[in-house]
Amino acid sequence: MRTVIFDMDGVLVDTEPLHHDAFYSHFAELGIQVSEEEYATFLGSSTRNVYQHLKQQYNLKQDVEELMSRKRDFFGKTFDESTTLELLPGVRELVVALHEQGIPLALASSASKETIGRVFKRFDLYPYFQHLVSGEDFEKSKPNPAIFLHAAELVGTPPAECVVIEDAANGVAAAKAAGMHCIGYQSEHSDGQDLSRADLIVSDLRQLTAATVLGLGV
Structure with missing residues (x-):
């Protein structure tokens, strides 16, 4: 990957x-x-x-x-x-580990640019990501794959060499429609979300290491 x-x-x-x-x-x-x-x-x-x-x-x-x-x-x-909002457990460690290995990281979120900016500023995530893509720039949302295909194009990576990390059924469907590998995160807030099409499903992001993510599909 x-x-x-x-x-x-x-x-x-x-x-x-x-x-x-x-x-x-x-x-x-x-x-x-x-x-x-x-x-x-x-x-x-x-x-x-x-x-x-x-x-x-x-x-x-x-x-x-x-x-x-x-x-x-x-x-x-x-x-x-909010005084309690934090990055999810394991997220910063995973992002930093991938970044330190020279792996290009992109964000492809259905959130608005304003909301993305709020999150990235609050948690100082800008240094780690090459591209931030907002769903507000697309006519159709996930499960349409356009947002993921655009992110891959910006980075210059073929879709088949991309891994998407998602927690929603629409997002997993979009990733697979884009021809990408996908990790599904089954969180307490994603009850009822069908992640079965993901290549790997985890219930805790601390289960993921850089090696696990990059080894997907090998």
Whole structure:
């Protein structure tokens, strides 16, 4: 393997509960009732695609940009006020080990550029990653493979020589559709996510070493 592509939410940092709270605060403000089952289908999708769906599903009068902006207001406030948010156990060690071996790292996250920036600044991750790719730049979210293919193109690595680390069914499907190897992270917040198509599934990121990741598919 020549390149490792990380998802962000639920892989580098557990922001999913913050996103959940932000979405549901906004849903309450909009007066719509979104079930937890429907919400689970959004995991791995960009905020834009989520609100495109919600606007059509619930006949919302606001345009998508306005809806996205309001949700980000909720998320930003929660993110900035959180005193417990940390990188997931094992993440920094894995990132540093891969970086020290000269392995190009890329981020391909459905999160907005603003949210990616918040996370990378807070946890000083910029030095380790060559490219950061946001889902807001793509018309279709994961499971469409476009975001992963673009990340590989930026790094200059053939898809077959890339490993993706993902925690959502949509992300695993996108990685496999891109022709990449995939590690599925089965976290406490990914209950109900079908990661069975991943080449390797772990329940703790501390199970992963640079050698394990780079040896995938050998």
